[in-house]
Amino acid sequence: MNLLEELQKILSNDQVTVNETILEQHSKDESYHTPHLPDVVVFPESTEDVSKVMKFASTNNIPVVPFGLGTSLEGHVIPYQGGISLDFQRMNKILEVRPGDFLVRVQPGVTRSQVNKELKKYGLFFTVDPGADATLGGMAATNASGTTAVRYGVMRDQVRDLEVVLANGEVIRTGGLSAKSSSGYNLTGLFVGSEGTLGIFTELVLRVHGIPEEIVAARATFPTVEQAVQTAVSILGAGIPVARVELVDARSIYQINRQFERNYKEEPTLFLEFHGNKSGLEQDIELAKELAIQEECSEWAFETETKARSQLWEARHNLAYAFLHGSPGKKMMVTDVCVPLTELADAVKYAREKLDESGLDGAVLGHIGDGNYHALVMFNPEDANEMSRAEKFNAGLVEYALSRGGTCTGEHGVGVGKRKYQLQEHGSAVNIMSLIKQTLDPLNILNPGKVLPNL
C-alpha cells in the first residue's frame, strides 16, 4: 500500500509527507537509543484528523507513534516498526484559560513555555518543568515532572481531563472540570504515563497555580555530596514546604561556569527555591540555612532578583546541553532512578562511586526532594566499550534502586530503555498492564514495542 497516497485521500496533501529530512527528524529522540525511520509523517490539525488516522491505521494494521517535540529520553517516539509518526506541531493552541477555576485547556502540541507565557497574564503558572521545553501532550504521556514536583506534584497530579482518541478512532473524555471526583474508574490517571500505547491525547485540561507572592532562590555549597543530600532531607523533615531542592555536583558546576559564564563555587551545591508569603518565607529560609550550616555549608547565596533567579534555573535546566556542548563528539546517557528518601544519601554516594569506577565523564544531580536523581554519562557512540560501560553503570543504578523499594524511572518513563526492568519492578502486575493494553489496543498499533516487555 502507498501510505502517502492513502493518507492524502483522508487528510489534505500538506498534512502527509515522506520527505527524507522530515522522516529523519521523526526517527529519533534526545536519547542514545538507535533511530528508526517512520514510513510517513502526518500532521493532524484536529481531533477529527487524529480519529480519521486511527480508523485508517486500525483498518490497515499500521503502527502509529505520537510525536511532540522529540525530547523524550528513553526512545519513546522512535517508530521501531515504521508506520505513521503523528506530529502534533499544528495542534498547538491554548483553547481556554479559566483563571477562577485554576485551569487551562490546551491542545497537546502546546509547550510548557508557551502556556506559561499566556498564564503569566493572569498571575498564574504551570508548575511542571522538565529540562526540555517539551509539549504538554508529551509530558502527560510520560508523566513528566522536574524541579517543582516536591511541592506541586508530577504531571499526573495536574491533569484534570483528557480527550483521547482510541486505537479504533473513537473519541472519549476521561475526566471533568471539578477539583475532585469519585465517579467511575480513574481513566485520566491511567492514560497519563501510558506513553501513547493506550490512546492518543488530543486535548488536555490542566491545573495551574497562582504565582506566589514571594519567591526566593538560594545556592548552598557543601564539602561533600552526602552533606548536600543530608541538608535536603533535613529541610523536608523539618516540614519546610520547599518548592525546589536540586542537587548539582561539582562537575556540573564546572560545566555551568564554562558554558554559561558563571562563577559559582565548584563544589557540591543545592539549588533551592522557596514560595510563599513574605513573613513565612523569612522564617522558612532562616531554618533551612541553619540546617545547611549544620552540614558545613560553606556558602549560602540568595538570588532574590528575578533575573538572577532565572539565570540559576536556566543553568540547571540546560545542564544536559552544557555537558553535550562541552563534550564534542560524545553522546549522553541520562539515568533516572528514584528511591525512598531514607535511601537517598547512600544511593547518591553509590552512584558517584560507580560513575568514577566506570572511567566515564559525567555528573550526578537530581530532584532530590523526591528521591529522584540522574547521572549524566558521556560516552563515544562509536566506541562499543564506552557504550557498554555506560549501559552497565545505568543497569547498576536501576538494580540498586529496585533493591531498595525504588523505581527504574522517576520521571523519564519506560520507552524502550526501561522495558527490561518492568517485570523485576512490577512482578505479575505486568500481566494486568498487558491485559489492559490488549483490551484497549487489540492490534498493538499504538506505539508498539514501548513500556511493556512483551508487547
Add this chain to the structure above:
Amino acid sequence: MNLLEELQKILSNDQVTVNETILEQHSKDESYHTPHLPDVVVFPESTEDVSKVMKFASTNNIPVVPFGLGTSLEGHVIPYQGGISLDFQRMNKILEVRPGDFLVRVQPGVTRSQVNKELKKYGLFFTVDPGADATLGGMAATNASGTTAVRYGVMRDQVRDLEVVLANGEVIRTGGLSAKSSSGYNLTGLFVGSEGTLGIFTELVLRVHGIPEEIVAARATFPTVEQAVQTAVSILGAGIPVARVELVDARSIYQINRQFERNYKEEPTLFLEFHGNKSGLEQDIELAKELAIQEECSEWAFETETKARSQLWEARHNLAYAFLHGSPGKKMMVTDVCVPLTELADAVKYAREKLDESGLDGAVLGHIGDGNYHALVMFNPEDANEMSRAEKFNAGLVEYALSRGGTCTGEHGVGVGKRKYQLQEHGSAVNIMSLIKQTLDPLNILNPGKVLPNL
C-alpha cells in the same frame, strides 16, 4: 452448596459465620439504600486467606463484597446478589511506620483514627478525614476525601502502593516506596476508587505528613451563604494555602448547638484552618480576615487552643449524626456533587433554594475549597412522597453539577446510588471502564452491581 461448610474447610471455623445478627450487620451501610443480606460473612486474617476465598469464589462463581466498617454512603457494601461479605476487622494492623520516608504501611481494616494515634508518636499525621472513622481500605476503595483535601489532596494522592488480590486469587502489588515513578501503567490510581469491583486491597502504603508547626482554626459568620462561599473563593484566589475551608449553614449550626452544647451564632459560617509556620500564618490569617470582612463577616472567632480546635472539627465531623439524633424516625440522604470553583456560589444558592422548595428539613454544607458540597436531607422512609421528593432533589443537584462541568460524586463514590449518572457524566468512556472491569473480573463476582451501569 453449603457456603458455610465449604468456606470452613479452607479457613478456620471461627472465620466464617451465618449468624443472623452478623448477616444483618453486613446487609447495609450508612446510606438510605435498601439493605440486602449476604449469604455468609467471612473474616480473613491474612492476604493468603483473601486469596483462598477469591479462588473459591471464582471457581464457584460466588459474589464477594469487601466490608470495612460499613460507613459508605451510596450502598457500596450492600451485597445485592448475596454471596460473601468479606469483613476486614481482623486485618487491622499497622505494619510499619517509615517516618523518614513519610510513609505508613497498614492492613485495610485500620481506621483513620487508629493510624493517626500511632503517627502522632512520630510527629506525623494522615491527612484524609471523611466524616466517619472509616477504615483506610474502604477510604481507598471509594477515593474518599474530606476537609483537608483542599490542601493535601484526596485519598488517591496518598496511596503509594497497594497489595491487591484479584478476582482469581492472584496477588499483585501496584506501586512502590519512592515519591514518584513513571514506570508502567498507573494501576495504583486505577484500583483506588474502584470500590471493590476490580480487586480487593490487603495492604496499603500511604503517604503521611509532618504535623505543622502552627495550626490555627477560625469560625467566620456571614449574613448569607453566598457571602460565605465568596469569601472561600477569594481566599483561594489570593493564594492562601488554607488547610480547611468548610461551609456550615445556619440550620447546621442550630443542630450543632443543640447536640454538642455550643453557642455558635446561628448564621452561615465558615470553619477554617491554617497550617504553617508562625510568621507565615499571621500574614495568611490577616489577609483571610480582610477578605471575610469585605463580604460583611459579622464575627471572626479564633480557636487557637488544641481543645477548642478539636471541638470545632468534632462538631463538623459529627454534623450528620447531629441531624440524625435531632430528627427521630427520619433517615438521611446525603448529596455529594462537586463543581468548578467559579460555579460554586451559584450552585450552593441553587441547592439551598431547591431544598427549601422540597419542603424537607436539611442543610447545605461542604468542602467548598474543592467545589464539593453536600445537602443533608431528612426524610421519613415510610413516607413514599417524602422519599420521592428527596430523590428528586438529589437528582436535581446532580443534573445541575453535570451541566456545569462538575461530577455526580465528589468523594462518596458511585456505589449503587450514582450508577445511573455514569453514562451522562462519562459518555462512551464508560465502555472503556466496562472493558477494564470485564478484563479484570470476567465472571463479575467482585462487588457486582456497583459503579458501572451495565455490570
